Amino acid sequence: MAAAGAAKATAAAAASPVFRSNQELTRLARSGQLAAARRLFDSMPRRNTVTYNAMLSALARHGRIDEARALFDGMPSRNAVSWNAMIAACSDHGRVADARSLFDAMPGRDDFSWTLMVSCYARAGELDLARDVLDRMPGGKCTACYNAMISGYAKNGRFDDAVKLLKEMPAPDLVSWNSVLAGLTQSGEMVRAVQFFDEMVEKDKVSWNLMLEGFVRAGDLDGASTFFARIESPNVISWVTLLNGYCRAGSIGDARELFDRMPERNIVAWNVMLEGYVRLARIKEACKLFEEMPDKNSISWTTIISGLTRAGKLQEAKDLLDKMPFNCVAAKTALMHGYLQSKMIGDARQIFDGIEVRDAVCWNTMISGYVQCGMLEEAMLLFQQMPNKDTVSWNTMIAGYAQGGQMRKAVGIFRRMNRRNTVSWNSVISGFVQNGLFVDALHHFMLMRRNTTRADWSTYASCLSACANLAALQVGRQFHSLLVRSGHINDSFAGNALISTYAKCGRILEAKQIFDEMVGKDIVSWNALIDGYASNGHGTEAISVFREMEAKKIRPDEVTFIGILSACSHAGLIDEGLKFFNSMEKEYSLKPVAEHYACMADLLGRAGRLNEAFELVQGMQIKPNAGMWGALLGACRLYKNDELAQLAAEKLFELEPHKTSNYVLLSNISAEAGKWDEAEKARASIKEKGVHKPPGLAGST
DNA sequence: TATGCGTAGT
16 A cells, blocks of 8 residues: 555656656756756756756766856755765866765765765776775675776776775676776786686676777777677677777778678767768768768767868858757867868857857867967957866966967966866976976976876977977986886887987987887987987988988978988088989979078078079078078178178068167178278168167077 | 766767
C-alpha cells in the first residue's frame, strides 16, 4: 500500500509544472542551449532545489563558474546534489582550492562528494592529497572512489601504484580495470597495455576500444585495423575510433571506405568524416557530405563553416550560416575568425555584435583579431567590456601590448592577473626579448621558477635568445643544462635557440655540436648553423653547410639565403654570393626580399663594386629600405666615394629623417674627402631639421 | 528531473 502511495505521489510530482519545466531545463542544458535554459529558468514562477541544481550544472558546463557560484550562494535551500555539483564545477575548471573548501564546509558528504574530491586532486596531479582523501573516507571506500584514485595513478604514469590499489580492492569492476588500461594506452605504453589487456579477466567494449585508440594514437594504423578486425561486434565508438585514425593520418580514401561500411552511423561518425575532408581542404566533398547528413549539430556546423572560411570562401560561409536553424556561437565565431584572417574587421565585428550570448572563445577571437591588426585600443576596450575573462583573454592582451612595443602596459596587465599560466609568463618574457629588454626577460624567468610555473620550449627559446643577445655564455650554459634536465633538449625549437645562442656567443664549435646531436633537425636548425658560421666570419664553412643541405635534398628557404649571402659578404666571396643570389629565384623559386638585397648591397659595397651595388638597389622591384642605403653609405665611406655617398645619404634622410647617425656619417665622409662645406652642411641639417634624440631614450640613436 | 570513476567528434 505504501509503495502504491509513493507511486501515486511520484506520478503527481511528474505531472506538476515545476517537474515538467525542470525536465525541459535539463534537456536545454544538455543540448548546449544555455541561453534558452537561462530564459526558462528566469521565467519559472516556482522553482525547487532540482531547478537550481539543473541551472547550476548548466552554467558549470559552459564554464561560467562565477555565475554558478553566485547562484549556489543565493539558493534558498541546498541539498547534497547542490554541493556536489558546485564541487564538480570547481574541479572541472581546475579550481582545486575552491573545491576543497566547499568539500570541507559541506554538511552531509556522500559517496559522490568523496569521489569528486579524489578525482579533483587526481586530475590536478596532486596524487598524495587524493590518496589522503580516499584513505580518510568513512564507512569504507566506495568503488567509484577507488576507481577515481586508480585512474589518477594511471593517468599520471604511476602504473604500479594503480595496479597495487586495484589488487587491494575487495570488488574491482570493469571501470577499475579499464582505468589502468586507459592510463597505459593514453601514454603510449602499448607493450604494457597489450600485456595488461591479455591478463584482464573481464573485458567489455570499452576495454577493446581503449586498445584500439592506443594503436591509433601510436600512429600504427595497420595494428589498429588488425585489432579492429578482432573485435567481436564493434560498436559505433570502435568504428569512429578507427575512422578518426584514418582521417588524422590523411588516409581519406580508407576513411571513406570504412565510413561506407559502417552498419550504423551516428552524428559523431558523420562529423569525423566531415572533419577529415575539411582537414585536407577537400571542401567540395565536405559540402556534399554536409548536405547528405541526416542530423547536424553545432559541431557539424562549426566544422563546415570553418572549412569554408579556411578555403577563403567567406561569402559561401556567410550564406550557409544564415541558414543555420539554431544558434551556435562556435560556428559564428568560425566565420568571424575567417573575416579576421582576411583583415575584414568590420564584417567580423558585425557578426560579433549579432551574437547574443557570447562565450569566452568568441570574445577572445574578436580581441585577438584587433590585436593582430594592431588595433590595441579597440582590443583593450573589448577586453574591459568582457564579463568573464579567462586566462586566454589576459594572455592575448599581454602578447598584444608586448608585440606592439608597449611593455609597460603588458607588464601592468600581467601583474593584475589572478591565475597566470605558462603562456602568460612566456608572453611577457618573449615580449621583453622582442623589445630588447634582455635582462628583464631573464629576471622574469627567475620569478617564473619561484612561482613554480612549468617552463616549456617557448620559455627556453626566449631566454636563450636573451642570452644570445647579451652574449651571456655562462647563463646560456645554465639554460643548456636546464633543457637537458627538463627533457626539452629534443624539442627542435629549444635546440635551434641553443645553436643560435652558442653561435652568437662566439662558440661556433659548441653550436655545431648541438646541431650534430639534434634528433629532429628542421630548416630552422640548418639556418641557425649557417647564420652562426656567417656571423662568426666563417664564410666557407657556411657554404659547405649549404652544400650539405643540397646533398641531403633539404630545401633552403628565404632565411637560409640571408645567412648564406651574409656569409659570402663577410668572407669577401663576391662571385659565389652573386651566384647564390641568382640561384634563389631560378633554382628555388624564392623571391628575394629586402633583406637579401641589403646583403647584396653590402656584399658588392664591401668589395668596392659600388656602381654595381647602386645599380642593383635602384633596379629592384621593391622599394629600397633604409638598411640597403645604409649599407651603401657605409661602403662609400670605406672606398671614399663621396659622390655616391651623397646620393645614398639623401635617400636615407628621406626614409629616416630623424636618425642623427646618418647625418653624422655623411658629414664624416665629406670631411674625409676634404669637402668641408658639405661636411658642415650635413652637420647643420641636424639642427635645421629639428633632428634630436627622442625624449626618454638613453644612448645615441 | 539535478551530482561521481573507464572509450569516439570542434
